[in-house]
Amino acid sequence: MAGSGRHGFIGTCLITGASHGLGAALACELAARGHRVLATARRAPTELPGEIAGFDYMQADLAQVDEVAALADWALAESGGRLDLALLNAGLGFYRPLQAETAADIARVLQVNLDACVHLAHALHPALSGGALGLVGSVAHKGAAGMPVYAASKGALDGFGRALAEEWRGEVRVRVLHPGPVATGMSERAGRPRGAIDRFFLSPRAVAAALLDALSAPRGADRQVISYLRVGRRGLWRGLVPGRR
Amino acid sequence: MRVLLSGGASGLGAALLHACMARGDQVTVIDAVPDPQGAPEGPAGGLAWLCHDLGAADPVAWAQLETALVDRGPFDLVVLNAGISATGRFEHIPLADHRQVSRVNLRAPLQLAMVLQHRKALAPGARLVFVASLSCFTGYPGAASYAASKDGLAAFARSLRRPLRQAGVVVQLLCPGPMDTPHAARHAPKRAGRERRMPPERVAKLVLRASPRRFLLLPGTGAHLAALLGRIAPRTMTRIMGRVLFDKLKQQGR
Numbered sequence: 001m002a003g004s005g006r007h008g009f010i011g012t013c014l015i016t017g018a019s020h021g022l023g024a025a026l027a028c029e030l031a032a033r034g035h036r037v038l039a040t041a042r043r044a045p046t047e048l049p050g051e052i053a054g055f056d057y058m059q060a061d062l063a064q065v066d067e068v069a070a071l072a073d074w075a076l077a078e079s080g081g082r083l084d085l086a087l088l089n090a091g092l093g094f095y096r097p098l099q100a101e102t103a104a105d106i107a108r109v110l111q112v113n114l115d116a117c118v119h120l121a122h123a124l125h126p127a128l129s130g131g132a133l134g135l136v137g138s139v140a141h142k143g144a145a146g147m148p149v150y151a152a153s154k155g156a157l158d159g160f161g162r163a164l165a166e167e168w169r170g171e172v173r174v175r176v177l178h179p180g181p182v183a184t185g186m187s188e189r190a191g192r193p194r195g196a197i198d199r200f201f202l203s204p205r206a207v208a209a210a211l212l213d214a215l216s217a218p219r220g221a222d223r224q225v226i227s228y229l230r231v232g233r234r235g236l237w238r239g240l241v242p243g244r245r
Numbered sequence: 246m247r248v249l250l251s252g253g254a255s256g257l258g259a260a261l262l263h264a265c266m267a268r269g270d271q272v273t274v275i276d277a278v279p280d281p282q283g284a285p286e287g288p289a290g291g292l293a294w295l296c297h298d299l300g301a302a303d304p305v306a307w308a309q310l311e312t313a314l315v316d317r318g319p320f321d322l323v324v325l326n327a328g329i330s331a332t333g334r335f336e337h338i339p340l341a342d343h344r345q346v347s348r349v350n351l352r353a354p355l356q357l358a359m360v361l362q363h364r365k366a367l368a369p370g371a372r373l374v375f376v377a378s379l380s381c382f383t384g385y386p387g388a389a390s391y392a393a394s395k396d397g398l399a400a401f402a403r404s405l406r407r408p409l410r411q412a413g414v415v416v417q418l419l420c421p422g423p424m425d426t427p428h429a430a431r432h433a434p435k436r437a438g439r440e441r442r443m444p445p446e447r448v449a450k451l452v453l454r455a456s457p458r459r460f461l462l463l464p465g466t467g468a469h470l471a472a473l474l475g476r477i478a479p480r481t482m483t484r485i486m487g488r489v490l491f492d493k494l495k496q497q498g499r
Contacts (some may be wrong), residue, residue, distance in 0.1 A: 142405030155400025160393035166386035
């Protein structure tokens, strides 16, 4: 990763949703780039995959407001009140039409995908001064007929990040990064049947690397899509320049 | 025509209520205010005022609301308009206020839309209008949770557009700019001129007369222009909003 110090965020990073898929790939990529990783997810520490087991870890369910508050306290204590990056990646969604939704699931999706991010940004603000806040959205943020509640939550995250990036400009770098389809198994867990198109999903590792590049670049838009073009361009560049991470 | 409005006590909701009552519609209002001041007179049964706190998750209260909506429906026009805001520096606004904005502006309309679909309370050919904001095109530094809720609502409306069309329901997204309402007076920077804000009665007229073929409803030339610039140069528009609104809010210690 180019750069070091607070704005290159070589230092302490918090990542949510770190036990699986893109979150696990992001945590590993951050560690490979020399950062100290504070990881969190819903899973118990004993159920973590091997590559995450070595990180400082707190089990927290972001659907529970008190656990979000406890997570913020833990991150502040572990980082000594100085976080270089908070990467809010945890997400939840259901692939189903509105008539199949329930009030409890609407509340849960909005709590995990939006309200927990608002809560953590609010609580961690003093520690992030000079650092960066990354919000992991989705290309569904513009609307998705198959998952309207998830799309609403990610659209909201996009609007939140857009406003906050302007408010915190010059103090905390805020970026909303919208990955395209990633082969994490999330869409099957969300209820979408597997199909031939799944073969074209992006690898979590490649998306994680492209996403961290976008987040650490000193220049760039506040809201970026990390999909085929971006990931492919990075892969091509690495192929042309041997030895480049 | 049977009309359902969320938030009818003031601003755009009150303007819609008066316009609908004046043309003889049967109107149902959901509002946290229990006793409407100055609610328009109409024929017996013309207005039903359902007092309900949209920010609350109480399942009993929601079940009662659901029953009342079934009794009063099916609706030909639904305008999900209720909204609150929280303005100032994001980190200075209490977390509880951000949470309440999210509940009232986003969770509640999602849940209401779900209830209306579950209970078949939308008449064939009905219009379902989500009231978002021009901030969906410009961004809104100084009201981060409000901006989030309105962008979320816009994404939700876009997601529902096609599936509900197949069910014979028209989904529309209203993105008004600043209106001359008590809500705007509370949240705009002090000394911001009222004269450039649009009267809510004009916006209400646009909603009631809108063609069902249009998805996006933008009231006024200024809103069209801001939306166009927001599409062409989103970063620049957000910067301008930062200068015009957020810097003033900061100077005023909010």
